[in-house]
Amino acid sequence: MAVVTTTEYGALPAIQITAADGSQATVSLFGAHLLSWKTGDGKERMFVSAQTPLDGSKAIRGGVPVIFPQFNVRGPGLRHGFARVSTWHLTASGGDGGQSFLEFSLNQNDLAPDHAQAWPHAFELTLRFTLHGDSIDARFTVHNTGAQAFPFGVALHTYYDVGHLAATSISGLQHVRYTDHHQNTREQEHPALHFTEKHDRMYQSTPALTLNTANATLRLEQHGYDNWVVWNPGEDDAKALVDLADEEYLRFVCIEPARIDQQQLDAGATWTGSHRITAD
Numbered sequence: 001m002a003v004v005t006t007t008e009y010g011a012l013p014a015i016q017i018t019a020a021d022g023s024q025a026t027v028s029l030f031g032a033h034l035l036s037w038k039t040g041d042g043k044e045r046m047f048v049s050a051q052t053p054l055d056g057s058k059a060i061r062g063g064v065p066v067i068f069p070q071f072n073v074r075g076p077g078l079r080h081g082f083a084r085v086s087t088w089h090l091t092a093s094g095g096d097g098g099q100s101f102l103e104f105s106l107n108q109n110d111l112a113p114d115h116a117q118a119w120p121h122a123f124e125l126t127l128r129f130t131l132h133g134d135s136i137d138a139r140f141t142v143h144n145t146g147a148q149a150f151p152f153g154v155a156l157h158t159y160y161d162v163g164h165l166a167a168t169s170i171s172g173l174q175h176v177r178y179t180d181h182h183q184n185t186r187e188q189e190h191p192a193l194h195f196t197e198k199h200d201r202m203y204q205s206t207p208a209l210t211l212n213t214a215n216a217t218l219r220l221e222q223h224g225y226d227n228w229v230v231w232n233p234g235e236d237d238a239k240a241l242v243d244l245a246d247e248e249y250l251r252f253v254c255i256e257p258a259r260i261d262q263q264q265l266d267a268g269a270t271w272t273g274s275h276r277i278t279a280d
């Protein structure tokens with residue numbers, strides 16, 4: 001049986017689920033933001049900055065910020081959207097048969113007035129985290145509950161705790177096309193991507209990647225998304241981020257299943273994206 005408790009993370013109300021095998025997830029209602037995922041061996045897999053605000057004044061730097069309805073500045077609204085700075089509801093939880101889950105929802109009535117005014121559409125977002133064995137699944141649905149189509153982009157901006165960046169690489173991206181932060185589009189030549197400088201790359205989708213660190217191997221799978229975004233700010237950009245300590249860029253990489261370009265969702269239609277992380 002899974003145990004579900006309410007807790008606090010900084011000043012943020014959060015929900016924690018512990019599965020029978022000891023694996024555990026902690027999710028803040030602010031942003032339906034996964035703050036911690038520990039596998040049954042007690043190992044933390046997510047990175048959260050020691051300098052992030054945890055009071056709802058700003059998006060959390062670390063864990064899994066939920067990006068909706070636009071990626072970065074690819075749309076007319078708030079950078080990376082309002083979902084990561086809105087307060088969601090816990091709508092379901094439970095567990096049996098080796099699956100333990102928490103489900104969160106957000107609709108237009110939950111938005112701050114300025115966000116609702118800037119994005120005047122009726123919608124229902126549902127994000128379900130499921131723990132099973134050494135995996136966590138995030139199933140994200142976007143439902144257009146209004147009478148008109150709306151455009152949207154999404155991402156799960158996942159910050160992995162990698163221990164040390166110098167011992168980190170991603171495999172599975174060889175021959176995949178990407179656009180970098182200079183807007184150059186290329187195909188990746190090498191079998192493994194290493195982090196020797198800033199990386200801000202938008203790759204075309206490929207079903208699975210492997211994140212190799214000194215202490216862990218994680219397999220990442222996605223369905224329904226169009227891209228993988230790979231981001232590490234590097235030394236200089238890290239210094240400019242007030243919610244990240246100067247050296248912390250050495251401890252994480254972000255690998256994000258994403259739909260970067262805004263696409264139309266018809267009235268009444270639903271989009272679903274799945275992301276599974278498995279620790280070896």
Ligand SMILES: O=P(O)(O)OC[C@H]1O[C@@H](O)[C@H](O)[C@@H](O)[C@@H]1O
Pocket residue numbers: 059072079080157200201229231256
């Ligand atoms: O500082 P933010 O808004 O959380 O964004 C962090 C990064 O998010 C990544 O997804 C983008 O590709 C980067 O360009 C961006 O810098």
